[in-house]
Amino acid sequence: MAPADAPAAFGDRQTLWNAAEDAEKRKDAVPARELLVSLPHELDFAQRRALVEAFVSEQLVARGMVADVAMHRPGKEGDERNFHAHIL
Template structure:
């Protein structure tokens, strides 16, 4: 095998990318390394590793507009607050365009993950 992972549903591959704070190490852009590092940063077997958010997209927007909207929303609401965001935009159903975001739970800097950011937890 090539080690390459493909996600297809109804013949459509999602648009996927990682957004991260400017001071994050380069390895965060490799999903396999990112999520392995997330797991390694936790000590407890029952630790929460990530937070997932699913958001519907306006089907009136074209693909480029949807992608720009997603990037702006994720950057403003999560990445600018220190989270790493693993994003997948799904358009396999033209009546239900949406995106998924997996968010890290810890601060990150050039040295890797630090303390859990408790203020990111819902109130």
């Protein structure tokens, strides 16, 4: 997800992250931060997706940031309620 004035090429993950890394000149630079967001298991996928999109739009994109979002279902092992999203 990106602001309207972001380059269209940033819709491609490889292009986005190559550009982010190229923009950093220091060897100890941090080109991204990761947010790990737990999602309510009571919601269906569409509702969880809408929740994540609203959060990203309001908290990141509205502030001029580009966000790469990956939503995950619970794994075969562990808690079957572990719906979550990784946001870079």
